[in-house]
Amino acid sequence: MNQEHIVIIGNGIAGVTLARHIRKNSNKRITLISAESEHFFSRTALMYVYMGHMKWNHLKPYEDHFWKKNRIELKKAYVEEVQTQNNQLLLNSGETFQYDKLVIATGSKPNKFGWPGQDLPQVQGLYSKQDLEKLEKNAPNNQICKRAVIVGGGLIGIELAEMLRTRNIPVTFLVREKSFWSNVLPLEESEMLNKHILEHGIDLRLNTNLKSIEADKHGNVKSIIIEETGEQIDCNVVGLTAGVSPNIDFLKNSSIETNHGVLVNQNLQTNIQHIYAIGDCAEQRNPTGNRPPIEAVWYTGRMMGETLAQSLTGNPSNYKPGNWFNSAKFFDVEYQTYGWVFPKPKKGHSDFYWKATIENKCIHMHFETESRKFTGINTFGIRMRHEKFDAWLNQEKSIDYVIEHLKEANFDPEFFKKYENEIFDVYKKKLLN
Amino acid sequence: MxxxxxxxxxxxxxxxxxxxxxxxxxxxxxxxxxxxxxxxxxxxxxxxxxxxxxxxxxxxxxxxxxxxxxxxxFAGIKNNHIFFNSLTNRGIWAYALGILITGFYVVLYFxxxxxxxxxxxxxxxxxxxxxxxxxxxxxxxxxxxxxxxxxxxxxxxxxxxxxxxxxxxxxxxxxxxxxxxxxxxxxxxxxPEFMARLNGEKFSLPYYNLVNIWPLNYYNFEQYRVDDFISAGTIGVSLLIFGIASIFIITPILTYKYGKRWYCSWVCGCGGLAETAGDSFRHLSNKSTSAWKLERWMIHLVTVFVVIMTTAVISTYLGYDAEKYWLTKDVFLIGVGLVLTIVVGLTFIFKRHEFKKDAKYAGIGFFLIILALIGLHFSGNTQQFAFVEAETLRSSYGFLIGSIFSGVVGTGFYPIFGNRVWCRFGCPMAAILGFQQRLFSKFRITTNGGQCISCGNCSTYCEMGIDVRAYAQKGENIVRSSCVGCGICASVCPRGVLKLENDSPQGRINSKEILLGNDVDLMNYVNKN
Structure with a gap:
């Protein structure tokens, strides 16, 4: 009997999770196509290779024999075109490749906003394996890269800054917002991070936009010019980290309906039967709750993979993620979030903020003012239990309950200083005022 | 890798x-x-x-x-450039240091x-x-x-x-x-140095590091030591009893409560050196599944070896001088057989479903070999326990395991194979504690819901070569017999995913199909099946 052939374009977390789960539940033929890397690697850990914490092989979550053992076929190729009318892909080799079901999981690419000079050889993002190789070439040390300018104050921007600092390369960090990541974080947290960034020797420029990137006579980056002041900053590398957008240019001429990303229904299906999209490149027609239509996050890529695998193996399921959560690390400060905390509390919501007297530890909670229902927490420098917060959010616990039971959610290592009593006292005081 | x-x-x-x-x-x-x-x-x-x-x-x-x-x-993780550095990335300096330490150990021992x-x-x-x-x-x-x-x-x-x-x-x-x-x-x-001061003509204690427990301290129950203990009166006998209680009473209680880390990364001298001087080499351990397989065979073979060797040595001197010791050779051998039978029996009654096939066969095989050796003794077919002179067993163990494995290879190869080669592949104490940790303990490394990003810092810096990420990315707690509980995986994790904990044994092993954060109904549906 001919097994159904499921072809997945992209071997990132979404595509690989999907492939693994299809294999667990079925005997279907699975092919993973990628032009980026032979084997799946952890994109979020690219920085550690440049910093010397790990080698390339450490980034691979599965040993190389895993794929053969699980009968997941790997094909190294770049897909030029999807020909939906006859269920085939056109590859860059000129070869065509048949599928029965197709899943697009091609992830993101760094945003470029039409800056002059944005395509110079030393201008780059930090997203792919190729970006890492490029950085190693462009910024191996502070003799070849005397200064780097990073444009865009988000998670990848601060990671890139941390990376370059480990090689003693001076870094200027241009942030469009009035404070680092303040389009996501409340001002208190954002300002704490500004300070932390400065302490790590970064030349942080807030409220600053890039005007253009200038080249020398060999066509190499020599400086950038700032929009607001016209100031020229000499540099050899420019990191573009002003967000990412779906990597779907190859679908331009196909009949697959796209907007910013590939448009999908709740069951992750595109307008074409048998074609699906998951991960960063998918755009939900009807997003869940407060979630944006495009979620470019490791965790959501994984969840979409888990969900679609169910649908493709006989258990039709909709992408209906549970409570929002995320995490990051800013130099030495760990950050976790559960539920929703917005830069400012939404209408009808209030917040509670506590900061430790020592540096870089704080929590910020949002709740409904009337009902006192707890809606989300940001925690910096104190690890918290995902399971606990997920349960509290599902049970719609009140802020008072959460504060009172905060101890149960502590996930810091043993013997760490505990702050729950102090938080409780501060909360009581604020409540009385 | x-x-x-x-x-x-x-x-x-x-x-x-x-x-x-x-x-x-x-x-x-x-x-x-x-x-x-x-x-x-x-x-x-x-x-x-x-x-x-x-x-x-x-x-x-x-x-x-x-x-x-x-x-x-700033306080924080200090792993920058580890893999660029010749000394910490198996470069020429690493080999030079390795050869130097190995040479030192060869001279020291031989x-x-x-x-x-x-x-x-x-x-x-x-x-x-x-x-x-x-x-x-x-x-x-x-x-x-x-x-x-x-x-x-x-x-x-x-x-x-x-x-x-x-x-x-x-x-x-x-x-x-x-x-x-x-x-x-x-x-x-x-x-131990001060204790030596107490020794005189009438009273002589053997050199005794109280926290060096049999079977790591494989010579603890050799005749000259036991004779010394007994002749030193109450203090000596107390020390002898402490030595026996260490492995049969104290160790099981502490390991049940805290996992084997109480010993391996808080007390033990081998662990102490590995965690301090060896810290710079912890990332060099091999994380492959084949290394794991090798580890399980080697460490358990050494453990069987030390049990047979010790049994042979003790039964020999008990036999030579029946008047001197209240314990006779026969009673001792029956006792050994009984203890092993109880341990193996209880394990198979309560935990047999947690063993892989090869572990079951190997476990039963080893058990039968030891029982057969005891049986042969009673059938009168052999003069010596285990066919060879106890002294030959003792000296080969001392040479192969005590000197070559734990010293020359265990420490000499720090810069090449990492700092826990002995603890992982050889130490019989670690095997016994690990056996208990895997099956009868409250200790585990908890993973934090769906927060893992598979970055691999945990696996890279695990000195025991455990592929921590393999568990963390599945949302599964880490309950591995080899884990010494050093806690470095939790320290280097950039997302706060790992926590060493002692908690109720229920729900300690929690394999999940779909991680926390996804659709609640889907999780319930899939994780139940």
Whole structure:
């Protein structure tokens, strides 16, 4: 009997999770196509290779024999075109490749906003394996890269800054917002991070936009010019980290309906039967709750993979993620979030903020003012239990309950200083005022 | 994972050693030079002054290097450039150091006379340099073991301070490092030396580090020691009973409550050296599944070996002199058989579903071999237990396992295979504690819901070669017999995913199909099936 052939374009977390789960539940033929890397690697850990914490092989979550053992076929190729009318892909080799079901999981690419000079050889993002190789070439040390300018104050921007600092390369960090990541974080947290960034020797420029990137006579980056002041900053590398957008240019001429990303229904299906999209490149027609239509996050890529695998193996399921959560690390400060905390509390919501007297530890909670229902927490420098917060959010616990039971959610290592009593006292005081 | 294909190794390390780091290394080397010259029979007088100068220089060098490396940096993870550095990335310096330490161990174990050890006479060379210090502590001249013990203690204290500084933001790491420093200095080094002072004509205790427990301390129940214990009266017998209770009562209770970490990364001297001096090499352990397979066979074979060897040795001397010991050879052998039967029986009754097929076969196989050996003895078919002279067993174990494996390979190969080669592949104590940790303990490393990003820091820095990420990315708690609970995986995790915990044994192993954060109904549906 001919097994159904499921072809997945992209071997990132979404595509690989999907492939693994299809294999667990079925005997279907699975092919993973990628032009980026032979084997799946952890994109979020690219920085550690440049910093010397790990080698390339450490980034691979599965040993190389895993794929053969699980009968997941790997094909190294770049897909030029999807020909939906006859269920085939056109590859860059000129070869065509048949599928029965197709899943697009091609992830993101760094945003470029039409800056002059944005395509110079030393201008780059930090997203792919190729970006890492490029950085190693462009910024191996502070003799070849005397200064780097990073444009865009988000998670990848601060990671890139941390990376370059480990090689003693001076870094200027241009942030469009009035404070680092303040389009996501409340001002208190954002300002704490500004300070932390400065302490790590970064030349942080807030409220600053890039005007253009200038080249020398060999066509190499020599400086950038700032929009607001016209100031020229000499540099050899420019990191573009002003967000990412779906990597779907190859679908331009196909009949697959796209907007910013590939448009999908709740069951992750595109307008074409048998074609699906998951991960960063998918755009939900009807997003869940407060979630944006495009979620470019490791965790959501994984969840979409888990969900679609169910649908493709006989258990039709909709992408209906549970409570929002995320995490990051800013130099030495760990950050976790559960539920929703917005830069400012939404209408009808209030917040509670506590900061430790020592540096870089704080929590910020949002709740409904009337009902006192707890809606989300940001925690910096104190690890918290995902399971606990997920349960509290599902049970719609009140802020008072959460504060009172905060101890149960502590996930810091043993013997760490505990702050729950102090938080409780501060909360009581604020409540009385 | 192989070492091939490293992108960044082409990039040069931006930060070479600073002037302070270079000076501090030179200072330490100067201290070592005095020892080398003593080894080459340069006579230093007065010895106690020169030895003090040497040890002070070494110790100061390490501490100064630490300060130069960490004092002006923020608290946090300090793994920058580890894989660019020749010494920590199996470069030429790593091999040079490996050969040097290996050479030292070979001389120490097999040619102590080169160090200047003279039986029945005045020591010479480096051992002689340590004579006054040894006399100060125990009243006896130094031996090669005293030299080794002193340097070992200096290493744990010096590099312990380095570790404390490196992890100054982490109280778990700090406390357990204070603990290994304390046990090394007190229990492993000073107390046995002071105990030797009590020895006289009528009263003589064997050299005894109270926290060096059988079977790591494979010679603890040899005849000369047991005779000494018994002849030393109440104190001696108490120590003997303590030695037996350590493995049969104290160890199981502590391991049930805290996992094997209470010993392996808080108390043990081998662990102490690995965690301090060996810390710079922890990422070199092999994480492949084939290494894991090799580990399981080797460590359990060593354990079977030590059980057979010890049984043979004890039964032999019990047999020689039936009047002297209230325990007879027959009763002892029946006792050994009984204990093993109870352990194996209970394990198979309660935990058989947790064993893989090969583990079941191997476990039953080993058990039957030991029972058969005991049975053969009673059928009168063999003169010796286990067919060979107990003395042959004892000396081969001492040579192969005690010297070559735990010393020469275990420590000498730190810069090549990582700092826990012995603990992972060889230590029978670790095997016994690990067996209990896997099956009867409250300890686990909890993973935090769906927060793992598969970055691999945990696996890379696991000195025991556990692929921690393989569990974390499945949302599954880590309950591995080899885990020594050093807590580094949790420390280097950038997303707060791992936590060492002692909690109820229920729900300790929690394999999940779909991770927390996804659709609640879907999780319920899939994770139940």
């Amino acid at each position: 192989s070492t091939a294909h490293n992108i960044s190794v082409t990039g040069q390390a931006a930060e070479n050693l600073g002037p302070q780091q270079k000076l501090s290394i030179a200072l330490g080397m100067l201290g070592l030079l005095i020892l080398v010259l003593a080894f080459l029979n340069v006579s230093f007088q007065p010895k106690i002054v020169w030895l003090s100068v040497s040890l002070t220089l070494i110790f100061t060098g390490i501490v100064w290097y630490t300060k130069a490396s960490y004092a002006n940096k 040619y102590p006379s080169y160090l200047g050890l003279v039986n029945n006479g005045e020591n010479t060379g480096i051992v002689a340099l340590f004579d006054p210090f040894s006399k100060l502590l125990s009243g006896n001249p130094a031996s090669q073991w005293f030299v080794y013990g002193t340097l070992y203690t200096i290493a744990i204290l010096g590099f312990g301070i380095k570790f404390l500084w490196k992890y100054r933001n982490n109280n778990y790491q700090r406390l357990r490092t204070f603990s290994v420093m304390f046990f090394q200095l007190g229990f492993a080094f000073l107390i």
